[in-house]
Each structure stands twice: as structure tokens, then as C-alpha cells.
Amino acid sequence: KQEVTQIPAALSVPEGENLVLNCSFTDSAIYNLQWFRQDPGKGLTSLLLIQSSQREQTSGRLNASLDKSSGRSTLYIAASQPGDSATYLCAVRLLGSEKLVFGKGTKLTVNP
Amino acid sequence: GAGVSQSPSNKVTEKGKDVELRCDPISGHTALYWYRQSLGQGLEFLIYFQGNSAPDKSGLPSDRFSAERTGGSVSTLTIQRTQQEDSAVYLCASSSGQMWEVGYYEQYFGPGTRLTVT
Numbered sequence: 001k002q003e004v005t006q007i008p009a010a011l012s013v014p015e016g017e018n019l020v021l022n023c024s025f026t027d028s029a030i031y032n033l034q035w036f037r038q039d040p041g042k043g044l045t046s047l048l049l050i051q052s053s054q055r056e057q058t059s060g061r062l063n064a065s066l067d068k069s070s071g072r073s074t075l076y077i078a079a080s081q082p083g084d085s086a087t088y089l090c091a092v093r094l095l096g097s098e099k100l101v102f103g104k105g106t107k108l109t110v111n112p
Numbered sequence: 113g114a115g116v117s118q119s120p121s122n123k124v125t126e127k128g129k130d131v132e133l134r135c136d137p138i139s140g141h142t143a144l145y146w147y148r149q150s151l152g153q154g155l156e157f158l159i160y161f162q163g164n165s166a167p168d169k170s171g172l173p174s175d176r177f178s179a180e181r182t183g184g185s186v187s188t189l190t191i192q193r194t195q196q197e198d199s200a201v202y203l204c205a206s207s208s209g210q211m212w213e214v215g216y217y218e219q220y221f222g223p224g225t226r227l228t229v230t
Contacts, residue, residue: 098145104154
């Protein structure tokens, strides 16, 4: 059974810092890995999607990497801002399946 | 165009009552998913619809849960004889379902319905 773990569960940083969020998964048989952002009372917003054949994806200040063989992904946020405060979720799509398996998320607080 | 919408946004019900949660996917999206997010838990998959194919119900936690999708668009998730452990945020997502389209793999989520069973 695929399990997705995110570390740390919560993170508080001062504005301007660069930071890394970690995601690990137990089964490397995945189609892709997706990073989402969830704001309180709102749905999920997709940030980056990495196909299993890719190593990384970048969007603005965000960079996500994928090491499928070791079952790890990282989300790097450069020059963090208070508006980045949210819960960040990692999810993998299993081979032969349409469903996503999610981690429990990392709650990020960026202090002004 | 409009994103995925869900109604109601909040629902409080008494234990033992039935509830219906509604999802309107993005227009033209043929794939629709339901997930549940319980306090302290990650999102868990419930059910998946794709076009006219039989739905993947592998995530439904018990036979009190059912879902249907009428006309390939709107979906309703029904929970019968609700229990306190059913309290959670129920999220709906849709995707294009067309493999040749850019963004085929990307799921777009609605704001969710917060269900509280008292």
C-alpha cells in the first residue's frame, strides 16, 4: 500500500528565507507527483506536477524535484513571503490508477 | 471559465440522518473525483467517475456511502445514516480526462463541503 509522508508537519520561518519541504513515498510505481497548496476554508491549488520521467519542475519561486528511485520529492520555495503561508500537500498518482494518494501536509507560516 | 463548485459549503446534521453533497465539475471535464479530509488525516480517495465507464468505488469506506453522476456532469455523494466519524471536509475534483490534452493529469479541486455530524 502506497504511503506518503511529509516532513516537517509544521514550519515557521521569517520572511525572505529560502525553505525546503520534504515528501517521501513508499512505492516508486507512480505516474506522477503533484504539489498542492491549501488555504484555510478553500480547496486545493495545484502548484507543480512532475511526471515520473522528469527530475524537476519550476514555476516562479517554486522548484520541485523528484527522485523516484529513492521515493523522495522536495519543494523548494525561494525568498518566502507572508502570502506563502498555507498548508502544502504532496500527492502521488499510482500507476494503473486515477486516484491520488496524499500526504498529511506541511503547514507553513511565513512571518513578516 | 468557472472552477469546480460544491454545495453546501457547510452542513450540520444529526447522527442517523442522510445527507447529500453536490459537485459541479468544470464544464467539459469528463473525469470527476471525490476525496475526504478528516481532522488530522490526509486526503483519502473515495470514488472516481470517467465518462460512461463504471466508477471506481474502491475508496468508499462503507456501504452507507454512494455517489452518482448524472448526465456526465453533476455528481452527488450520499451518506446514509450518518455517524460522527463521517465528520470531515468532502472535496470534489475534476480533470479533462482526455489524454491528448495538456493538463490531462491535473486535478482541479473545489472548495469542499464541511460536514459535521452531531
